[in-house]
Amino acid sequence: MKNEKLTTDEYDALEQVAAGIKTERVSACVARNTKRLSGLKLLSFRGDGRLSITDKAQQLLFVRRCINGLRAIAADPLAPLEKDVAYFLGKKAHIIAREAGEGYDISDKGRESLVDIGTLGM
Incomplete structure (x- = not known):
């Protein structure tokens, strides 16, 4: 990720997606961070249109x-x-x-x- 530092809000969004989004609508936290996190290849959209975290994001959260x-x-x-x-x-x-x-x-x-x-x- 080079020098791309994530904010606490962005980490929170990743953790929310990792825990699983239970409703059709994502939280405000996830919504405002989706574009940047997708651009960093930390979030992706599945075939059914739902958000999921990437392997890279799983490693980042574990670290x-x-x-x-x-x-x-x-x-x-x-x-x-x-x-x-x-x-x-x-x-x-x-x-x-x-x-x-x-x-x-x-x-x-x-x-x-x-x-x-x-x-x-x-």
Whole structure:
């Protein structure tokens, strides 16, 4: 995505589409962001005319969840993490399961990643 930063509103629109649009009409949030997100190849229209997120958008949302999870653990070792996020961050050695059995500690690699993320403005 080069340097195309998404706004919180655009992320919200992606998450709403990912969760599934239950009605014929999309929310105002999705409506005002559809054109830009489609242009970035994050949203597409299915054959039936409904919006869906692309694989690229799924990856982007997962990375965002991982970043938010890493930040949460940095702030509170007992912060809950979704299973897939905890697995990924653990596999990449960004977090370490605590010996006490609950929560995670952030590793040096995880701290370095947070610094890098901060400098990128994510």
